[in-house]
Amino acid sequence: MSDATNQLLENLNALAGGLFLLAAFGMVAVRQARGCLNLFITQSLLLAASAALLGLRYHSEHLYGVAIVNLVSKPFIVPWLLRKTSPGEIYTRREVEQALNIPTSLLISLALVVLAYFLGRPISNAVESEFSGPNVSIGIAGLLLGAYTLTVRREAVPLLLGVLAMENGAFFAGIAISRNLPMLVELAIATDGLIIVFIMGVLTRAVQKHVGTTAVGELATLKEAAAEPAAEPAKEEAPAK
Amino acid sequence: MSVLIILLIPLVATALVCIPLKRAWPRGVTVLANGALLFLTAKLALRLAAGEPFVSTLHAGLLKWISVDGLGALIVLLIALVATTASIFSIGYLTHEKLAPGKLRLYYANYNLFIFSMIAIPVLAEPTLVWIVVELTTLCSALLVSFDNTREALEASWKYVLLSLLGAGFALFGFLVLFAAMQASGSGEAYTWSGLISAAPKMPPALLQTAFVFILIGLGTKVGLVPMHTWLPDAHSQAPSPVCALLSGVETTTILYVVLRLFPVVRAAPQSHAGTWAIILGLISVGTAAFLLLQVRDYKRMFAFSTVEHMGVILTAVGLGTSAASYGAMQQIVAHSVTKSFCFFAAGATLLVVGTRDIAAVRGLIRRSPGAGAALVLGGLAITGAPPLAIFLSEFSILKAGLTQGRYTVTGLLALFIVIAFFGVMLHVNRIVFGADENGRNGSPINHHAGVEPEKPFRLPFSCGLALILAAAPILLLGVYIPKPLHDLLSLAASALTK
Numbered sequence: 167m168s169d170a171t172n173q174l175l176e177n178l179n180a181l182a183g184g185l186f187l188l189a190a191f192g193m194v195a196v197r198q199a200r201g202c203l204n205l206f207i208t209q210s211l212l213l214a215a216s217a218a219l220l221g222l223r224y225h226s227e228h229l230y231g232v233a234i235v236n237l238v239s240k241p242f243i244v245p246w247l248l249r250k251t252s253p254g255e256i257y258t259r260r261e262v263e264q265a266l267n268i269p270t271s272l273l274i275s276l277a278l279v280v281l282a283y284f285l286g287r288p289i290s291n292a293v294e295s296e297f298s299g300p301n302v303s304i305g306i307a308g309l310l311l312g313a314y315t316l317t318v319r320r321e322a323v324p325l326l327l328g329v330l331a332m333e334n335g336a337f338f339a340g341i342a343i344s345r346n347l348p349m350l351v352e353l354a355i356a357t358d359g360l361i362i363v364f365i366m367g368v369l370t371r372a373v374q375k376h377v378g379t380t381a382v383g384e385l386a387t388l389k390e391a392a393a394e395p396a397a398e399p400a401k402e403e404a405p406a407k
Numbered sequence: 408m409s410v411l412i413i414l415l416i417p418l419v420a421t422a423l424v425c426i427p428l429k430r431a432w433p434r435g436v437t438v439l440a441n442g443a444l445l446f447l448t449a450k451l452a453l454r455l456a457a458g459e460p461f462v463s464t465l466h467a468g469l470l471k472w473i474s475v476d477g478l479g480a481l482i483v484l485l486i487a488l489v490a491t492t493a494s495i496f497s498i499g500y501l502t503h504e505k506l507a508p509g510k511l512r513l514y515y516a517n518y519n520l521f522i523f524s525m526i527a528i529p530v531l532a533e534p535t536l537v538w539i540v541v542e543l544t545t546l547c548s549a550l551l552v553s554f555d556n557t558r559e560a561l562e563a564s565w566k567y568v569l570l571s572l573l574g575a576g577f578a579l580f581g582f583l584v585l586f587a588a589m590q591a592s593g594s595g596e597a598y599t600w601s602g603l604i605s606a607a608p609k610m611p612p613a614l615l616q617t618a619f620v621f622i623l624i625g626l627g628t629k630v631g632l633v634p635m636h637t638w639l640p641d642a643h644s645q646a647p648s649p650v651c652a653l654l655s656g657v658e659t660t661t662i663l664y665v666v667l668r669l670f671p672v673v674r675a676a677p678q679s680h681a682g683t684w685a686i687i688l689g690l691i692s693v694g695t696a697a698f699l700l701l702q703v704r705d706y707k708r709m710f711a712f713s714t715v716e717h718m719g720v721i722l723t724a725v726g727l728g729t730s731a732a733s734y735g736a737m738q739q740i741v742a743h744s745v746t747k748s749f750c751f752f753a754a755g756a757t758l759l760v761v762g763t764r765d766i767a768a769v770r771g772l773i774r775r776s777p778g779a780g781a782a783l784v785l786g787g788l789a790i791t792g793a794p795p796l797a798i799f800l801s802e803f804s805i806l807k808a809g810l811t812q813g814r815y816t817v818t819g820l821l822a823l824f825i826v827i828a829f830f831g832v833m834l835h836v837n838r839i840v841f842g843a844d845e846n847g848r849n850g851s852p853i854n855h856h857a858g859v860e861p862e863k864p865f866r867l868p869f870s871c872g873l874a875l876i877l878a879a880a881p882i883l884l885l886g887v888y889i890p891k892p893l894h895d896l897l898s899l900a901a902s903a904l905t906k
Contacts, residue, residue: 289617292613309576309580340579348598350536385561388562
């Protein structure tokens with residue numbers, strides 16, 4: 167392929183990377199589960215785009231595989247499964263409370279991105295490919311931002327999407343440095359994401375049924391002894407129901 | 408071929424228990440399947456101990472990633488052993504409540520799936536596939552942890568899933584970097600544990616170190632190493648007791664096994680600090696857990712913290728790095744699995760008797776139910792390393808290996824924390840079992856719940872008693888004598904760490 171085409175592919179990949187990072191930021195900032203889901207889908211599409219571009223550049227069918235798997239599973243199957251398993255009205259609910267407010271969250275996210283840049287640099291230096299530079303750092307940033315949403319969110323669905331966004335981040339960095347992962351592995355990882363959605367959806371439904379809330383972050387009765395008041399009554403019975 | 412059958416048994420059992428028949432059906436199927444599993448894995452382990460290099464299936468197609476060596480066989484054997492005793496204990500534990508047949512089937516289907524996902528970890532040799540089955544262990548056990556559907560159980564399960572998946576995300580990145588390191592080494596080896604070891608000297612050190620740190624932190628979350636341990640006491644105390652035995656006894660160990668697999672790889676590379684990382688994380692875990700053990704209020708949480716402590720001991724021993732220390736670590740893995748599962752059976756029996764997990768609410772258990780009381784004392788003594796029980800021997804060999812190596816600070820701290828943990832656990836156990844309650848009356852819990860007469864002696868279900876006896880046998884045996892085949896297997900497993 168000519169140098170000009172390669173240059174174009176690299177630029178397009180960098181664009182996809184920039185938008186990927188933007189989507190990750192959006193998932194930290196957005197308040198509604200619905201918006202979070204849309205951003206997650208956008209992010210997955212960008213991951214697929216980046217995989218396809220890398221595939222073109224390096225003539226790798228495995229990367230096309232990653233692109234196709236992402237294209238099918240995340241924008242279509244994940245939302246469908248979410249709707250099937252978790253209670254519907256979650257989508258309309260606005261998240262009123264977060265552990266930290268959104269401007270603070272965005273500042274912390276910024277710091278995480280800087281950290282990701284420094285974490286990613288030695289890795290991309292060691293791999294020596296034109297693409298890996300921005301991709302590794304952006305992927306690590308996606309990973310860290312996903313982890314950050316897990317620590318501050320309270321509602322079940324944004325938490326679940328945070329887990330999946332972390333995986334997206336790991337993959338975004340991963341495909342830039344490790345091409346030719348066996349196809350079986352890619353398929354298995356995609357299936358794994360679906361099982362995550364299913365199990366966490368079932369758990370959310372159980373929480374809503376038995377506790378009456380989907381703000382799972384507010385479940386905090388289990389603590390270390392010292393934090394409890396001394397006169398607390400004995401804990402609940404042996405396994406109930 | 409036998410490896411494939413071992414993998415298939417739990418899957419078949421899962422399918423079978425879903426058939427809606429009488430209550431005895433899922434129970435019987437699970438006990439039989441796990442018994443068969445134990446038999447087959449024991450045979451496999453004997454073959455390996457007798458000197459066969461490794462057992463793998465057909466070398467073609469997708470099955471080329473299935474292979475078991477000494478270390479893997481040791482872990483599979485432990486899983487099968489605890490799965491068998493826990494399935495027997497489940498019978499009595501779950502008859503005590505009025506469970507809907509559907510719920511019972513759900514329990515057993517999840518139980519067998521969980522066993523499958525755990526067995527798959529040591530059986531698979533391809534690291535990314537191992538990552539996927541590690542994820543599956545979390546997902547298959549989540550509904551077991553939340554089985555009681557109480558507020559606490561759901562909270563514990565949610566925390567467990569969330570933190571485990573958080574760790575898994577980091578570990579996934581680590582494994583992808585490891586794969587990149589493998590490709591960058593240009594050695595053309597297959598991406599398996601053994602291929603990694605031979606390619607390690609040529610890998611770029613930056614990639615290998617990054618991969619190791621990410622995987623250590625990511626999987627360390629699921630092992631329960633200290634800064635990331637917060638979910639563990641919740642999940643391991645709220646799950647039904649037979650499930651706790653599996654979670655604490657073998658799941659943590661199985662995940663730790665994956666981390667241990669990386670040590671020979673990182674050590675093969677120049678200027679690695681794997682040992683130092685392991686010792687620091689290990690000692691922090693042991694120390695924190697030892698002090699937290701002093702102030703627990705829930706006896707199942709107490710055993711859960713003791714799991715954190717033992718994971719730390721094993722990691723420290725592996726970090727020491729000599730072959731004697733590695734042997735001690737392997738011995739500790741075996742001793743911990745058999746002992747911890749026994750402890751949770753004892754805790755489950757206690758829970759059946761008194762109906763509360765609160766340490767302060769239980770006094771004079773020995774008068775109420777001599778069986779549960781005696782089991783709890785034995786469990787407490789065994790898990791804290793009192794002679795002549797299994798953990799005493801393994802901790803002794805670790806400390807001895809540390810001293811011979813001249814690592815006096817590490818060994819001294821380790822010994823100190825172990826002693827503190829001993830006092831912490833025995834203090835609580837002693838109060839529960841022998842203490843007189845506030846009114847001076849003997850043998851009744853303060854908060855006894857309706858329907859149970861305070862003074863009536865309690866008979867444990869037969870299957871619970873049987874499981875306790877079966878689980879106690881290896882603790883007593885391994886404290887005084889290690890059979891030759893097991894010794895060979897332990898040496899084989901230890902050599903896989905120091906290669």
